[in-house]
Amino acid sequence: MSEAVASLTARVNLVHAAFRLDVDVAFPAGVTIVFGPSGSGKSTLLSAIAGLSRPDQGRIALGDEVWFDSSARVHLPVERRKVAVVFQSLALFPHMTALANVEYGVDRALPRAARRDHARATLARFRVGHLEDRRPRTLSGGEAQRVALARALAMSPRALLLDEPFSALDQDLRRALCVDVRAMVDDLHVPVLHITHNHEEARALGDRMVRVQAGRVVATGPVDDLLEGAA
């Protein structure tokens, strides 16, 4: 696993109403905790990386592959970036079963049966295989969380963005899920951005940390160092 994996680089300049995001930051493979108060621009940064919003200026690239470049007028549409996003609300499709949710993002070049098998296997990996026929509203918080993670993983993403997905869960569930996410990330070996306010979660998951404040990156470095600074 020591081969060089492309870093995600993001130079993003974006003005939205009275808010201004102005960052230039690199995310290597592994988990980067994106830490900062609410309203500091963390989610805006994620949405620009995913391609859900378009920066006014800047450049976003995964290794040599340019996703966005304002000077070259490049804007790769969101569906072609293969960036998995686990939203704070999870955004599971309420009209589909857990299995159909996971299958939704699986490469459509595969035959249908293969897509289904892959989705089943991914659900099983997150220990929610037995819930494949359930609708999201019948799932508990932790179960829904695992289905959302399975959906993100099943699309074989080239980067993974986690937008405070554990914020609604209690401490024990958080811990359990951190273990799962950590195992998933080590397998995936892609850049992972994890937004959180939670120190324990940051320590358990993060390989490094980026601190964002008022739309700017104020520090980058090891999680423990930055958390001490914050405390």
Place this chain on the structure above:
Amino acid sequence: MDFAPLLLSLEIAAIATAISAVIGVAVGLALTARRLPARDLFDVVITAPMVLPPTVLGYYLLVTIGRSSLLGRTFEHLFGSSIVFTRTGAVCAATVGAIPIVVKSSRAALDGVDRTLVRAARTLGASATRAFFTVQLPLAGRPIVASLMLAFARSLGDFGVTLMVAGDIPGETQTASLAIYDAIQAHRDADALVMVTILTVAGSGILYVVNKLGGETDV
């Protein structure tokens, strides 16, 4: 008792509903775009048929698709018959009244779907089109289906616009609501009563189902 007007009404209403489904949902979707210029004006124009007198609508339609209009002449050139005073004209008349109903409901229903779900679909590799048909539209489904049923009922009952644009030609454009008028004028009260009863039952039945659809909100 001649059932031809009833069958004609059903046929026209079915076609008008199908057309207003496509146009109505598309316009409804366009109206959810936050950056659409003159959105409110567009909304007013498209929903005006709900409040304008049938004669006013009929007038506009005659101007738009009449034999001397560009559309009317083109159609006549291509298909060899005019739009007005034919079944096509009756379908146009019914459609104009049905579209606003579908636009209003689908705009609200599509707007009511959590945008994060659509965004999630896009990140999972879905094109904007696929995300619309697999996530946004199914989640907005019930109110849209309900509006289509209302559109059908509205088409079934059109009188004024049809009369102005398509006339009252037995076997060609004489729909049930026109036939009732004729039956009353000709003192064929029994015929009128049968059709009145059928239209009343159909309309009330549709309303009942629409209310049922609206009442159950879970998916």
